[in-house]
Structure formats: C-alpha cells, structure tokens
Amino acid sequence: MAFKRSNIPGEDIRLAMEMTAKRRQLIDETPATPLVYEYGVNRLAKALHPGFVKAVIADKTPCSADCVKITLKAEDGGEFPYFRAGQFVTLSCKAGESFLNRPYSVISSPGEALAGKLEIMVQRKGIFSTFIIDEAPAGTELWLGEPSGDFHHDDIRDKGHILAVAGGSGVTPFLSMMKAIREGSEDFRMTLVYGARTRDHIPFDPDAFRGDGVDVVVVLSEEEADGYRSGFITADLLKEYIDDDTSVFMCGPDAMYRFVRGELEGLGFDPTRIRQERNSVGDRKVDEIKVFRLTVHIRDAVYELDAPNNETLITALERAGIPAVVRCRNGSCGFCHSRVINGEYFIDTKDDFRRSADKKFNYIHPCSTYPESDMEIDIPIMNP
Amino acid sequence: MDKYDVIVIGAGNGGLGAACRILNAGKTCLVCEKHNIPGGFATSFVRGRFEFEASLHEFNGIGTDEEPGSTRKVFEELGIADKIEWIQLKDAYHLISEEEGYDYVMPFGAEAFAKASGELHPDGEKCIKEFLALCRQIREAMAYLSETKGKPDPKVMMERFPDYLACGSYSVNEGFETLGYPKEIVDNLNAYWCYLGADGNNMTFLHYANMINSYITGGAAIPKHRSHEISLACEERIHELGGDIWFNSEVVKILTDEEGHVCGVRLKDGREVESRHVIADCSPHLVYGKLLDSKAVPERAIKLTNFRKLAGKGFTVFLGISKSAEELGIKDHNYFIYDTSDSVKQYESMKTIGNTAAQATVCLNNAYPECSPEGTCIIYMTTLFTDDAWSSVKKEDYFKTKNKVAADMIARFERATGSNIHDYIEEIAIATPETYARYCGHPQGTIYGYESQYYDGLMNRIQMVEEDRFVPGLRIGGGYGERLLGYPSSFKSGVNEASRTLRDMEKEGR
Numbered sequence: 001m002a003f004k005r006s007n008i009p010g011e012d013i014r015l016a017m018e019m020t021a022k023r024r025q026l027i028d029e030t031p032a033t034p035l036v037y038e039y040g041v042n043r044l045a046k047a048l049h050p051g052f053v054k055a056v057i058a059d060k061t062p063c064s065a066d067c068v069k070i071t072l073k074a075e076d077g078g079e080f081p082y083f084r085a086g087q088f089v090t091l092s093c094k095a096g097e098s099f100l101n102r103p104y105s106v107i108s109s110p111g112e113a114l115a116g117k118l119e120i121m122v123q124r125k126g127i128f129s130t131f132i133i134d135e136a137p138a139g140t141e142l143w144l145g146e147p148s149g150d151f152h153h154d155d156i157r158d159k160g161h162i163l164a165v166a167g168g169s170g171v172t173p174f175l176s177m178m179k180a181i182r183e184g185s186e187d188f189r190m191t192l193v194y195g196a197r198t199r200d201h202i203p204f205d206p207d208a209f210r211g212d213g214v215d216v217v218v219v220l221s222e223e224e225a226d227g228y229r230s231g232f233i234t235a236d237l238l239k240e241y242i243d244d245d246t247s248v249f250m251c252g253p254d255a256m257y258r259f260v261r262g263e264l265e266g267l268g269f270d271p272t273r274i275r276q277e278r279n280s281v282g283d284r285k286v287d288e289i290k291v292f293r294l295t296v297h298i299r300d301a302v303y304e305l306d307a308p309n310n311e312t313l314i315t316a317l318e319r320a321g322i323p324a325v326v327r328c329r330n331g332s333c334g335f336c337h338s339r340v341i342n343g344e345y346f347i348d349t350k351d352d353f354r355r356s357a358d359k360k361f362n363y364i365h366p367c368s369t370y371p372e373s374d375m376e377i378d379i380p381i382m383n384p
Numbered sequence: 385m386d387k388y389d390v391i392v393i394g395a396g397n398g399g400l401g402a403a404c405r406i407l408n409a410g411k412t413c414l415v416c417e418k419h420n421i422p423g424g425f426a427t428s429f430v431r432g433r434f435e436f437e438a439s440l441h442e443f444n445g446i447g448t449d450e451e452p453g454s455t456r457k458v459f460e461e462l463g464i465a466d467k468i469e470w471i472q473l474k475d476a477y478h479l480i481s482e483e484e485g486y487d488y489v490m491p492f493g494a495e496a497f498a499k500a501s502g503e504l505h506p507d508g509e510k511c512i513k514e515f516l517a518l519c520r521q522i523r524e525a526m527a528y529l530s531e532t533k534g535k536p537d538p539k540v541m542m543e544r545f546p547d548y549l550a551c552g553s554y555s556v557n558e559g560f561e562t563l564g565y566p567k568e569i570v571d572n573l574n575a576y577w578c579y580l581g582a583d584g585n586n587m588t589f590l591h592y593a594n595m596i597n598s599y600i601t602g603g604a605a606i607p608k609h610r611s612h613e614i615s616l617a618c619e620e621r622i623h624e625l626g627g628d629i630w631f632n633s634e635v636v637k638i639l640t641d642e643e644g645h646v647c648g649v650r651l652k653d654g655r656e657v658e659s660r661h662v663i664a665d666c667s668p669h670l671v672y673g674k675l676l677d678s679k680a681v682p683e684r685a686i687k688l689t690n691f692r693k694l695a696g697k698g699f700t701v702f703l704g705i706s707k708s709a710e711e712l713g714i715k716d717h718n719y720f721i722y723d724t725s726d727s728v729k730q731y732e733s734m735k736t737i738g739n740t741a742a743q744a745t746v747c748l749n750n751a752y753p754e755c756s757p758e759g760t761c762i763i764y765m766t767t768l769f770t771d772d773a774w775s776s777v778k779k780e781d782y783f784k785t786k787n788k789v790a791a792d793m794i795a796r797f798e799r800a801t802g803s804n805i806h807d808y809i810e811e812i813a814i815a816t817p818e819t820y821a822r823y824c825g826h827p828q829g830t831i832y833g834y835e836s837q838y839y840d841g842l843m844n845r846i847q848m849v850e851e852d853r854f855v856p857g858l859r860i861g862g863g864y865g866e867r868l869l870g871y872p873s874s875f876k877s878g879v880n881e882a883s884r885t886l887r888d889m890e891k892e893g894r
Contacts (some may be wrong), residue, residue, distance in 0.1 A: 012549070012550040012551070012552075012553065013549045013550060013552070015553035015587070016549055016550070016551070016553045017552070018553070019552060019553055019839065019843065019844055020844055020847050020848055022839055023839040023840065023848065024848075024851075026691060026839055027684070027687050027688050027691045028687070030687045030688075030690045030691040031690065032683045032686040032687050032689070032690070033690060034673070034686070034828070035669050035672055035673030035686060035689055035690065036669070036673070037424070037667070037669040037670050037673040037674055037827050038827065039772060039775045039827055039828045040772070040774070040775025040776055040777070041772065041774045041817045041818055041821045041823045041827075041828050041829045042698070042775065042825070042827060042828070042829070044774075044775075044779055044782065044818050045819070045821040045822040045829070046822075047779055048779065048782070048818065048822070049822050082779040082780065082782070084783060105532050110486040114779075114780070150431060150813070154787070154812055155787055155791075156787055156791050156794065156806070156809060156812055157809045157810070157811070157812045185780070194761075204701075272706040272808075272810045277780060280620075299630050299633070300628070306878070325420065325632065332430070334420075334421070334430070336420075336596025337419060337421050338419055339619075353430045354430070354608070355428050355429070355430060355435055355609070355610065355612050356435060356608075356609040356613075357609035357610060357612040357613040357615075357616050357687045358612070358616070360609055360613065360616070361613075361617070361619075361620055363615040363616070378633045380420045380631040381630070381631070381632050381633065381653075381654060382632070383632040383633070383634075383653055
C-alpha cells in the first residue's frame with residue numbers, strides 16, 4: 001500500500017520518530033503555574049452536594065396538635081444548598097445511646113436555603129421525633145444531609161399542572177413546592193388536595209398559599225366547616241381538579257396511596273402519570289419474634305449485636321449505637337449499600353430497589369432488610 | 385494491621401483492575417474509595433421500575449466465548465471473566481448525520497462492514513478491506529513493540545510494519561486524506577469519533593484506527609446486569625484474594641518520606657494507612673495539585689499536567705419510557721446522531737451550552753429486551769461539552785439549564801428517528817458535568833480524562849510512560865492513564881500500572 005503523504009523518502013518515518021521529542025519539548029515549554037484541580041463545575045457540585053454539614057436548631061414553633069416546625073441555620077451562618085422543592089434532608093444526631101438518622105422533607109423554599117434558612121416539620125411519631133420535640137432545645141447541633149430524592153416536579157417528565165394529594169405530615173414537600181412557585185424557582189401550576197380529620201389537624205395555613213397558580217383544597221373527614229370540603233378524597237372530588245395537562249403527586253400514608261390510586265384508576269387516569277413519595281420501611285409483623293446475632297464489619301472494625309427479625313437491620317444498628325450510614329430509609333436511594341458475607345434475610349418486593357447486580361452478588365440496603373438468620377455484613381463507614 | 389503492600393486510590397475501572405492484579409500476585413492491597421460503591425462511572429442506578437446504566441454504551445475487546453478479545457483475556461487472567469454475563473451486540477451503529485443526509489445502520493464484523501460500505505460508495509468494500517489490513521498491521525506492530533518492551537529491532541519494523549511507521553505522525557484527518565477514500569467512506573469511518581472525543585485534526589490516526597478496528601472486527605458487548613456487574617465482579621474477586629475495599633473513605637493526602645518516596649495515605653477522617661506503593665486511579669491534576677505535598681512534586685510533573693487538556697465534559701439524559709421500543713419504532717441499540725460528519729466543525733459547536741448537536745444514544749432494550757418491564761424501554765443519550773461551559777452556570781440556573789439541554793437532546797433524537805418519546809417519559813434523570821464532578825471528583829466534570837491530543841496521543845503516552853512518572857512508589861492509572869479513556873483502556877491501564885508497581889517492588893527487593 002502506498003501510504004505516505006510526503007514524497008521525500010523517509011520523511012514520514014522521520015516525522016513519526018520525532019513525535020516523542022516534540023512532546024518532550026512542548027512539556028518543557030509549558031509554564032509550571034500551580035495546578036488548578038477545582039473549577040466552577042467542581043465548586044457548584046460541592047455547593048449542591050456538600051454531604052453532611054453541621055446545623056443548629058434556631059427555632060421551634062408548634063404548627064398543629066402533633067407537629068412542630070423546626071428552623072435550622074448553618075453552623076457557620078452561611079447558606080444551605082440549593083435544591084429542588086420536594087426533596088428531603090437527613091437529620092442525624094446522637095439520642096441517648098442510639099445514633100439516629102431520619103429523612104424529613106424540606107418545607108421552606110430553595111431561595112430561602114440560599115438565604116441561610118431551612119425549615120422542616122416534625123410530627124410526633126417515634127424515638128427521633130420525640131427527642132427533637134422534647135429534648136432538643138434551640139441551639140442543639142445536628143448533622144444535616146444534603147437535599148436528596150426525586151420527588152420533585154420535572155418539566156420534561158411531568159405535566160404543567162400538578163394535582164398534589166396529601167394527608168398528615170405528607171403535606172411537607174408540597175409546602176416547599178408552593179413556596180417555590182411563589183418565589184419563581186419552580187414554574188408549574190398546582191392544586192393541593194389535603195385530607196385531615198378536623199381543622200385542628202391542619203399543620204399549615206391554607207389561605208397563605210392560594211394564588212400564583214396555586215389552589216388549596218382541604219377535605220375534612222370528621223368536621224364540616226365553611227371554605228372546607230368534607231368527606232374523603234374520592235374520584236368525584238379528584239376529577240374536578242384534573243385537566244388534560246395534569247400529573248398526580250401523592251405524599252401520605254400507604255393506605256391513602258392505595259385508595260387514591262383506585263379512585264384515579266376508576267377515572268381512567270394514566271397510572272404512569274402518578275408519582276408518590278415513598279414511606280420509611282418500618283417494623284414488620286412476624287409470627288414469632290426471633291433475635292439473631294448480627295456481625296458487622298466497618299473497615300477493619302467488627303461489631304456484634306442482636307437483631308430481631310421484625311426490625312430492619314438499620315434499626316438494630318442504630319439501637320446498638322453503631323454509626324451506620326442511611327439516608328432515605330425506604331430502600332430506594334442505595335446510600336446504605338452493604339455486602340452480605342453470610343446469612344439469610346427478607347426484603348419486601350415493594351421496598352426492593354436494589355440493582356440487579358446487587359442481587360446477583362448479594363448486596364443489600366439495610367434500611368429495607370430484615371434478618372432471617374444470624375448474619376455477617378460489611379457496611380460503609382459513616383463519614384460526615 | 386494498618387499496613388499494605390499497595391494502596392489503590394479510587395475503585396473505578398482502573399483501580400479495580402489494579403487491585404485485582406496486585407492481589408493476584410500474592411501481595412496485600414487496600415482500595416480506598418470515596419463513594420459508597422465501587423466502579424466510579426461503571427455503575428447503575430434505579431429510578432422507579434427502571435435500572436439505568438450510568439455510562440457504558442458498549443464494551444469492545446470482549447469477543448466471544450470461542451474467540452475471546454484482548455480485554456476478556458485480561459479478565460480471565462484476573463479471575464473475573466466467569467463472574468460477568470455478556471450480551472453480544474448485533475449491529476455497530478445507526479449513523480444519522482443531518483448535513484450529509486446520512487441515515488443508515490452498519491453491522492459488526494470485517495466482512496459485513498466492508499460489504500455494507502459498498503452500498504455507501506462503489507469503492508467502499510475495497511477501501512474498507514484495505515483499511516482493515518492497515519489496522520491489522522498497526523495492531524501487530526503495537527503487539528511487537530509491547531513484546532520487545534519498547535526496544536524493537538529497526539530492521540523488523542521496516543520490513544514488517546512500513547505503513548505503521550509511515551503514519552506515526554498522522555492525525556486522523558491526515559490519515560484519511562492520505563488514503564484518499566471517498567467522502568462517504570471517510571464520513572462513515574469517522575462515526576466513532578465521539579468515543580474518543582477529540583476532533584480529527586487532533587486525534588492521532590494510530591489511536592483512532594486501532595480503536596475502530598477493535599469495534600469493527602471484534603464487535604462489542606454489554607454486561608447483562610449493567611456495568612455495576614463488572615464492578616461487583618471485581619469487588620468479589622478482591623475479597624476472594626484477601627484484599628480490602630473501604631468505601632466512604634476519601635484519600636486526602638498521599639504521604640511521602642524524607643527521600644520523597646511514598647509511605648502511605650491519609651483519609652478524610654484523619655486515619656493514616658502505611659504503604660510504600662500507591663496506585664492512583666484519579667486525575668494527575670488532583671494527585672500533583674492536592675494529594676501530594678508540594679515539596680514532593682517536581683516541577684516537571686506540574687508542567688506535564690498543565691500541558692495536557694482536560695477532555696470532554698459529560699452530559700447524559702436517562703429515560704424510562706412507558707412504551708416499548710417496538711411501539712415507538714426505535715429499532716436499533718446504538719445511535720450516533722450528528723449535525724455534521726466533520727468532527728472539527730462538530731467539536732467546535734460542542735463548546736457552548738445550547739448547541740447539543742451530537743449525541744450517542746442507546747436504546748438498551750434493543751440489545752437486552754428484558755432490561756426493563758414489558759411494555760417499557762430504557763433510552764439514554766450522551767453528549768460531550770468540549771469546553772468548560774458548565775463552570776459558569778449559576779446554582780439558581782442549574783436545574784433549568786440541565787432540563788433545557790435535555791429537552792433539546794430529546795427533541796433532536798425524535799427528529800432524527802421520527803419517534804415520539806416525550807409523551808411517554810415515566811422516569812428521567814439527567815447527569816451534567818456537575819454530576820460527574822460530584823461522583824468522581826474529575827476537574828470540570830470530564831468523563832474522558834485527558835484528551836487524545838496530537839502530541840498526547842496513545843503512542844506518545846505509551847512510549848513515555850516511565851518518563852511521565854515522577855514520585856517513587858506512586859503510579860497513576862485509569863482513564864487518565866497511558867491508554868486513555870474508555871472502559872477497556874482505563875481497566876487495562878490500571879492493570880498495567882499494577883504490573884509496573886510489582887516490578888518496582890521486585891527492584892526494591894520486597
């Protein structure tokens with residue numbers, strides 16, 4: 001093959017032989033200015049995803065019979081990461097002997113985060129919420145995880161109007177969305193349909209949010225009052241707020257999801273246009289509570305503890321005061337991804353969001369896994 | 385025991401390959417990874433009822449069970465080949481280029497590819513056969529150079545590899561110009577340029593020819609359980625061989641002794657681990673700019689690193705679609721969609737946000753129909769930004785900017801293929817340069833390491849690999865390494881640096 005561009009004999013080969021010498025020379029000629037390894041991209045990535053940061057409880061205000069609004073400030077007085085309205089943060093602290101993490105939807109807006117304020121709503125439920133409400137006065141320091149989760153509006157995926165259906169403390173992500181619409185950081189129309197027993201059980205002021213493309217409809221099940229609907233969130237009620245450009249977002253108890261999904265199905269609503277926030281994986285019912293031995297490796301440290309079969313592994317770890325990483329607590333985010341060295345376990349199909357290779361190579365998310373025998377696992381270190 | 389023969393920084397392809405190689409030789413090894421899972425970009429993630437591949441489009445060098453390719457052989461040597469289930473891809477790509485009006489599918493296999501090229505131009509078949517013969521010579525020459533450890537017999541080189549020697553200084557465009565093929569044939573051969581991400585004036589002909597030859601003749605495959613399967617296969621092998629991987633364990637310092645030799649690492653939480661040898665699967669920008677004490681870094685290391693160009697910044701849209709590929713009329717697995725086949729023009733237009741004029745798009749179900757529930761499909765579209773445009777995006781604009789780019793890419797794909805996917809998007813995830821920077825720490829969010837520049841191409845890097853090394857006890861492999869970017873390249877680069885580290889240890893008598 002006549003493969004040469006130069007007619008001078010040997011010229012091509014001479015040029016090829018010079019390639020390394022030329023590179024050497026170019027390196028020689030390059031200035032030794034200090035290396036830049038962080039650019040705007042890297043700084044923005046860090047600002048959006050700083051990992052765990054220290055925060056301080058600045059204020060606590062009761063907002064219903066069993067809910068308290070907590071205002072957080074960054075320890076250094078600076079800004080919180082910008083986020084998508086609807087996302088959650090993880091609060092992490094030592095409560096007694098336990099090391100606890102809990103996810104809470106942010107109720108303040110992305111703009112407020114940049115101004116240094118982050119609000120969450122805590123409903124009295126279990127050990128962590130009780131600790132925050134009763135035993136953590138203003139000034140208490142906490143670790144705060146970065147905003148996470150995909151329960152937010154997406155203008156490519158979702159329609160321009162969101163029918164938001166909420167019950168109980170499930171209103172929290174929608175409070176942030178409504179504030180975000182008002183401040184202009186999110187751009188969609190929204191109708192919030194909120195189910196509560198009586199007016200005393202509403203942890204927000206519905207009137208404060210109406211306008212700017214937002215409507216709020218409160219449905220009371222045990223009370224009748226002017227300006228409120230009464231009864232339940234039925235198909236008849238829902239269809240009033242569904243137009244051709246509607247996606248449904250739901251946040252509340254699993255029973256509400258089942259009921260509303262059934263109602264929407266009856267209306268012929270496209271199920272792929274329904275999104276729901278996932279709830280924490282709690283205890284499970286078992287015929288007989290058995291307590292297994294759990295051996296846990298974190299780097300080269302080894303811990304031994306008891307793990308009952310009705311609780312998730314993460315609950316057992318927390319109870320034993322082992323600093324175990326966890327974020328979503330519903331099996332989906334994979335932050336607590338851990339290796340099973342041996343032992344049997346159970347994961348409910350609806351809570352199993354592991355990758356297919358995780359199943360093949362025996363990895364679990366301890367936040368959604370119950371032990372079924374003695375187990376030995378290797379978990380990642382908590383590294384705030 | 386806080387002491388290892390070798391510490392590997394980063395559990396990306398390069399780091400995992402390096403660790404397997406070190407452990408296979410009977411040495412002790414610790415891998416420190418800042419994320420909570422192995423793989424770096426070689427991973428996957430779940431959204432709703434879809435599991436998305438994070439980065440891999442196709443893996444070359446796998447070959448078949450009967451005729452294993454070069455990468456599969458490396459996997460076999462390391463004991464991970466049997467842990468991975470491969471799915472062989474049928475066609476090479478579907479090329480759509482607007483300027484020239486191209487819209488056709490090319491098959492894998494030397495014969496089939498040559499034959500299909502005959503339909504693009506009457507001389508196509510002849511040209512491709514000649515081109516692949518040249519590629520074969522290049523491959524054999526490189527194998528000979530490797531066998532002779534870079535000290536070849538000049539007579540043998542002149543006799544057996546004259547064309548290899550002749551084209552050693554050619555850029556891709558100079559090479560094709562010299563070969564004098566018709567435009568249709570050259571444009572088609574340029575289709576893979578986005579896999580290396582440098583334009584045809586900068587990329588060296590040897591590097592590019594070697595890569596497309598591997599695809600065309602050897603075909604490509606994907607792991608059944610996404611690239612996470614490769615990463616977990618490596619992790620399992622590392623544990624089998626007694627190695628350790630620590631997750632959430634970012635190395636913040638490479639420690640050196642008074643003689644300037646590596647003596648260990650410090651982790652973010654302050655813990656120090658001793659070792660005389662470190663293999664870094666991360667950017668030299670980070671290694672020389674941050675991880676090492678400045679007094680341990682010679683001036684030339686800084687000069688070399690400044691000399692190099694950070695390559696393409698990644699952007700990917702992941703879509704879970706509530707219709708099957710068949711219903712959507714999407715027939716192929718791998719699409720290259722360009723404004724123009726002129727890579728120089730295309731590269732230039734990819735510098736700014738707003739010109740998403742090139743995309744490599746995969747419909748996974750057309751290779752692996754069971755990858756998502758029945759009646760659904762997974763599509764992911766990747767583009768590159770050839771300049772640091774995303775560094776000037778403000779945080780308040782970030783979410784809107786990424787959705788704008790993603791919407792443009794989706795519309796572009798629909799226009800090119802005549803399909804409607806927008807109405808059936810059930811899940812969407814978007815990775816920007818910020819996302820890649822977040823997970824893997826790469827400067828500017830590059831996903832391709834250092835660009836394949838004319839003087840920083842494959843052959844120069846291989847030949848100067850010892851010269852490019854400055855700190856005793858430290859070697860750098862992976863996507864920034866001597867074999868450049870890509871799955872097989874970064875993996876092999878890690879393995880190679882591990883082999884060199886083993887030789888270093890031998891020399892030190894340890």
